Amino acid sequence: MIVRDEAANLPGALGSVQGVAQELIVVDTGSTDDSAAIAQALGARVLHFAWCDDFARARNVALEAATGDWVLCLDADQQLDPASLPALERALQRQDVLAQRVTIELLTAAADDRANPLKDGRALAVLQSFPQLRLFRRDARIRFQGRVHEDVADSLLAIGSSHWPESGVSLCDHGYVQAGERERKRARNLALLQRVHEEAPDALYPAYKLAISLPAHQQAEQAALLQATLERVLQLPVAEQSALPFLPQLLARTVEAWVNQGRLLEAARVCQRLLDLHGPVFDFTTGCAWARAGEWAPARQSLLRYLAAPVQAHHAAWQSDAQASPAQACWWLAWMARQQGDFAQAQAHVQQGLRSATPQQRAPLEGEGAEILLAQCEWVAAAQAIGAMQAGPEAPAAALSERLRVSARLAELTGDLPTALTLAQSALVPGQDAAAALLATLEIQAGQVDLPRLQHHHQALAGQFFDTLALKLLIARELGEPWPADLPAATQALIAPPV
Known part of the structure; x- marks a missing residue:
């Protein structure tokens, strides 16, 4: 771990791995609180590093001090999910890989503590999850790179390692629950990314990270930087493209920017180009892009192929589209089937999607289910479906908007235009x-x-x-x-x- 002024978080972070880790190594980068003393009291070996705006250099100080066979990297505001202990034990027995991916679960404030995986009494729940390379063998060739958003992927690829299976281990990250702390971290990371981009304007990954870190009011700048970065990638030989783990995410974010500019056909064509070059890792993004453009055949082909093998990829190094999930793919398939008048197939896709949907993913699927009934003039059944949609303080904010929207559609189709207008405005x-x-x-x-x-x-x-x-x-x-x-x-x- 690297820390600075993390006295409040260290007991939880280090406590989550006490009795599991052979050694605890904490690199303090200039704390003014009791972080160092607390870490020592909890059994950690504390090293000191003069902060130089470079996360990778600080992380590598910790790696150089490690003596165990495997390294697990945490942040001070992360804790090992206690349910992950059996998976961690299994992961440490593997002899066939140099690195394994760990799931980072970003926690957010919740209505109660029932969904909190840490079970520590706080009203928290998982907002989103994504994989990171946080578990890897101690090896002098494996080192972090990057002043900010540092990781070990490039060093692993340089030594011929690209098979990084999921470990089944989860780290619960509560560092973004407080709005003030979220903004502080974002501002810090943005400043570092801008510095890195100025130092190395041709570096692809920093340009991509800078683009996606720009604030909402710089949407035009974000779109331009994403497009410029993707265009440079597309000019590379295919083998060099394959060595860019972030390429699927770069494509997805660029497509998102194009979609928000109404450039649907351009987005779909570029997706198809990368799908043809690299295969199934681009199926989800490509299928969604063709669906947006109203091209049913290629969209359905890609999305069904994704559903058949949702985790399939060119190699394990690919960082897939963050929106990709079976539930999302089912929504797109249901929406397309309704557009084509195949209502039975549309409902089947909705039900399939609901079986794996998170609370955030349920709202659009339930809304689509109501839309299918509306398309068949089944007013009573549609009203009942709308009434059964998520509501109340526990439901995601998007759920209320979707419920209002389909309620407005029902009012429109049954001739109550004033009510439809009021509901649509609220949605x-x-x-x-x-x-x-x-x-x-x-x-x-x-x-x-x-x-x-x-x-x-x-x-x-x-x-x-x-x-x-x-x-x-x-x-x-x-x-x-x-x-x-x-x-x-x-x-x-x-x-x-x-x-």
């Missing part, structure tokens, strides 16, 4: 096209649009789907706004003047 969530498109459509139906309101809707709609893009372009046509990007055929069909 609005920044960055979500579905609710924005519904509100624009309802206001147009009600004759409530003037030039300023049309301009508002034009700005609010990103065109994230072929049909919401069509609505944006129809509004743009009224405003005399040109559209520079290629249009999906499905969008062109919706905006073509009637014959």
Whole structure:
């Protein structure tokens, strides 16, 4: 571990591995509190390192002092999930790998403590999970690299190691629960990333990390930096592309930026290019991109292939699309099936997705289930489905928005336009096209649009789907706004003047 002023967190972090670890090594980078004394009292060997804005150098001081066969790296605000102990014991017996991936579970405030994996009485729950290389053999060739967002992947790849299986071990990270602490860390990391990018502007990974770390008000700068980085990657030989573990995530984030600009066809074509070069690790991202563009056949092919083997990848080093999950793939398949009028298949995909969905993933699936009933004019069944959707203080914020949106759809389709307008207004969530498109459509139906309101809707709609893009372009046509990007055929069909 490397620490600085972590007196409050060290008992939990070190306590979680006491009796498990052969040795505890803590590198203090300049604490002004009792961190060093607390770590020593808990049995740790404490080393001191003068902080130089370089996380990798500090981590490597700890690695050089280690004597055990395996190294497990924690942050001070992380704890070993007690349920992971059997998995950790099994992982340490492996002789066939140099490194194993550990799941980082980001904790967030919750309504109660029932979902807290640490079972320490705090009202916390897992917000999201992602893998990191935190468990690896002690080897002088394995060292951290990177001033910030440091990891050992590059050093492992340099010695021919790319098989990094999941260990089954989880670390619970509570460092981002408090808003003030989240902002402090983000500001610190952003400053370091900007410095790294200035020092090495051609380095791909720092450019990608800087792009995704930019604040929301710099969305245009983020999109430009992501696109420039991906374009440079695409110019590399295929073998060099394969050596970039972050490439799937770079693609996913660039596609997200393009989607928010309505550049659906461009996004899908680049996804397909990388899928053709590298295989199944790009199936999920590619399937979603083709679905957004209204190209059902390639979208369905990629998403079904992903569902058949959701963890399959080119090699274990790939860091997959953070949005990829069986539940998400099922939502896309259900949405496409409904668009094509295959309601039985759409409902089957919804039910399949709900079986593996997290609380955050349930809302869109339940909303899609209601949409399928609405498409069949099953008003009573749709109302019952809406009533059964997640609600209350325990439900994710997105669940209320989705429930309001499909309630507005029910009111619209049953002829209650005033109620539909009220519900659609309440359902609005920044960055979500579905609710924005519904509100624009309802206001147009009600004759409530003037030039300023049309301009508002034009700005609010990103065109994230072929049909919401069509609505944006129809509004743009009224405003005399040109559209520079290629249009999906499905969008062109919706905006073509009637014959």
